[in-house]
Amino acid sequence: MKTLETMGEVITTDVLIVGGGIGGLTAAIKTKEENPGLDVLITEKQTTGWAGKATKIGGFLAFLKPGDDPDGFIDYQVRSCGFFLNDQQALTKYVGDTHGAIEQFADWGARLARTPDGALFSFPAFWAPGFSMTLIDIDLMRPMRARARKLGARFLDKIHVVDLLTDGDRIAGAVGFDFITGRFYIIRAKAVILANGSCGYKVRRFWVSATGDGVAAAFRAGAEMRNAEFGNLYGHTVFQDTDSGMVGYEHLMNNAGENLAQKYLPDAGPAGVFLPIRLALGMQEEVSEGRGPIRFAPPSDGAPHEPPVGLPKLGDWMRRMEERERQYGLSPEAEREIGAPLHGETSCVKVDHEMRTSLRGLWAIGDTSYAGSAVAGAMPSPPGISPGSGIMYAVISAFWAAPSAARYAAETASPEVDGSCVEALKQQVFAPLEREGGLQPTEAISALQDVTAPMKYNLRRSKDRLEEGLARIEAVREKLPGLQAKDLHYLSKCHEVRSMTLCAELTFRAALMRTESRGFHYREDYPETDDANWLRWVILRRAADRAVGGAAEQAGDRGGDIELSTESIPIWKYAVQPDA
Secondary structure (H helix, E strand, O other): OOOHHHHOEEEEEEEEEEOOOHHHHHHHHHHHHHOOOOOEEEEEOOOOOOOOOHHHHOEEEEEOOOOOOHHHHHHHHHHHHHOOOOOHHHHHHHHHHHHHHHHHHHHHOOOEOEOOOOOEOOEEOOOOOOOEEEEEOOOOHHHHHHHHHHHOOEEEEOEEEEEEEEEOOEEEEEEEEEOOOOOEEEEEEEEEEEOOOOEOOOOOOOOOOOEOHHHHHHHHHOOOEEOHHHOOEOOOEEEOOOOEEEEOHHHEEOOOOOEHHHHHOOOOOOOOOOOOHHHHHHHHHHHHOOOOOOEEOOOOOOOOOOOOOOOHHHHHHHHHHHHHHHHOOOOOHHHOEEEOOOOEOEOOEOOOOOOEOOOEOEEEOHHHOOHHHOOOOOOOOOOOOOOOHHHHHHHHHHHHHHHHHHHHHHHOOOOOOOHHHHHHHHHHHHHHHHOOOOEOHHHHHHHHHHHHOOHHHHOEEOHHHHHHHHHHHHHHHHHHHHEOOOOHHHHHHHHHHHHHHHHHHHHHHHHHHOOOOEOOEEEOOEOOOOHHHHOEEEEEEEOOOOOEOOEOOHHHHOHHHEEEEEEEOOHHHOOOOOOO
């Protein structure tokens, strides 16, 4: 039998963090602070400290400042956003930790918005009663990267982690490849923290670029999933020609001059940033019935954008965007067509209050497990409990995971790794490079987007359309064993589409099982919320006889491997109760 060393580069660490975005960096810092003697390794598909969403625009931070109303915020989130699918204990814990996370950003050296006298700038979160908002600059991860490196964390970039390794019923590490050199990596680890994002199906590149690698790897290894049906975020309205703008939906008009917010949300109250499902369904109906295109009609006296105080990088970015719009001669805003593209945000790895998955030795944080934590309830995550929660949840969930993972790594023996399993995984990883012809990953991605992106499948759901969508997803999945990669970059795309296809199937199968409408899950054939039968979480797991040694056989991606069940929500022990 081949030794591990003859199959690739073997790296041994105490704690492996998969993903070098804001969650991964926070987890590395907090793990080293918990136990400086532990070896901590971050692997990142791109570049640690410049990965994920946070550096693309920085953004809002939602938090509980002194004087805010935590009980009011939680009551609103459970009743009006999560529709009682929240884990209210986790939500309460999250809310209580938000102010400390804001202070931690300042300690790390990240730049927060300040008033001229230097005080933290904040304003009421008008879409989240009882909470406050502030802003953070887009270079927020640079001081965090420096902090993690100073504490002794190691970084390994340009590594696509494909699958997890197991030793019996525990995680033993991961395997992947360097898509610059082609080197195969076998990483032995006592504890693994997944921090590599949700699944956005590559529909939008500006904000949502993750492809569900961690979600899929966790599922194939045997971890349970929760709330997968809510991986269908159509997050906010944008200008179609640039896929940008975050257009306020209170000023959307159809071609007959009707205000769509007034038409579909007459009792909505203050408008937020993210698109309510009633309006999203209405937009789809307007276009399908010939009243499109939809355009933006803002008030003529709208105030110009002003860069936030104390955020030079974000202010510079805003100015450059406005200059580019003038340079390229874009039409006036009122003449530009509006769309609502899919974000996806499948983030369904089930975790407890310390972000432990159902597999021993495996944690999942940030966008990998936002929905699976049930903090947000019956809505995609982020925006989760409110806009401004994405960065905050990534950081806070890392706060929860790091001490737990550090204690486990310090107390447990090093795992064993099955060489035959590693050899099988290596063959599977590089198989697309060995084929002289076959399905191109770009073709598979396009075919998958054709079923995940349209609202008629993923938002305006029904049994017939979900089954049609599943049949199309299965058709893509059946072709995946024939994927062909012309180089290492396309090999990465092959594994991305494999992960995305599995995430899509998890979402559609969970949505088919939930025969009611709740939150962002809308069923035309079951339009009412059914507390009597569906105050439950949908749980998905891989069939036990398929999860062998962590080796993800091609059979491990087949729909027949997905077992569905439900778990009753312990509503009796929560503070916020449904009305009698």
